[in-house]
Amino acid sequence: MTAETDISGQVPAPDGLISEWHPTRTTWILWMILSLPLLYVGAVVYTTAAFHGEIPQSASGTVEMVPLIVVLLLGFGLMWVHEGVHGIFMLAFGGRPQFGVLRTGVLVYAFYATDPGHRFTRRQYLAVMLAPLAILGLLGIPLCMLSPYLVVPFAFHLAGCIGDIGISRHVLQGPPTVICEDLRDGVRFWKAAA
Numbered sequence: 018m019t020a021e022t023d024i025s026g027q028v029p030a031p032d033g034l035i036s037e038w039h040p041t042r043t044t045w046i047l048w049m050i051l052s053l054p055l056l057y058v059g060a061v062v063y064t065t066a067a068f069h070g071e072i073p074q075s076a077s078g079t080v081e082m083v084p085l086i087v088v089l090l091l092g093f094g095l096m097w098v099h100e101g102v103h104g105i106f107m108l109a110f111g112g113r114p115q116f117g118v119l120r121t122g123v124l125v126y127a128f129y130a131t132d133p134g135h136r137f138t139r140r141q142y143l144a145v146m147l148a149p150l151a152i153l154g155l156l157g158i159p160l161c162m163l164s165p166y167l168v169v170p171f172a173f174h175l176a177g178c179i180g181d182i183g184i185s186r187h188v189l190q191g192p193p194t195v196i197c198e199d200l201r202d203g204v205r206f207w208k209a210a211a
Contacts, residue, residue, distance in 0.1 A: 039203035052176040059172030066158045067165040092170035102149040103130035110141045142197035150178040
């Protein structure tokens with residue numbers, strides 16, 4: 018079944034739909050640039066935690082393969098944990114999250130958690146978006162104290178939260194009563210029911 022078009026050939030928006038937002042290639046590039054200060058802050062905070070406030074001795078310049086593989090696996094796992102936190106908050110607000118991998122405009126792939134069709138209040142959606150930043154960002158400090166192998170994954174995680182921050186910015190630009198529907202690659206904004 019296809020949507021009916023009006024006289025101009027345009028498909029009319031469903032009742033209550035305000036707008037839909039998707040990151041563009043420019044958005045992805047901007048997020049990559051803005052993630053660099055977060056990467057720096059993460060590196061400083063988590064390195065300080067890992068080495069208990071002391072500056073580590075300079076490295077020899079060689080990279081050992083086993084620690085590198087461990088760091089990469091921990092980083093990969095942390096990305097899925099990040100999406101899992103989104104999913105837990107979606108569940109808490111009555112959603113049914115779906116998970117997957119998305120090809121983006123600049124990066125090769127990005128992991129995602131989404132719940133198309135479910136509508137969240139603005140507060141709920143902001144909680145869904147910012148929960149991994151708050152929970153994992155803070156949890157990274159004591160975990161890095163246990164293992165310096167976690168410094169790089171948590172620093173990159175903090176930098177990767179720029180997308181969630183960017184989406185939250187768009188949500189905050191809408192009215193307080195806006196209803197948000199998470200899409201695999203964007204957000205749909207709805208008017209609150211009367």
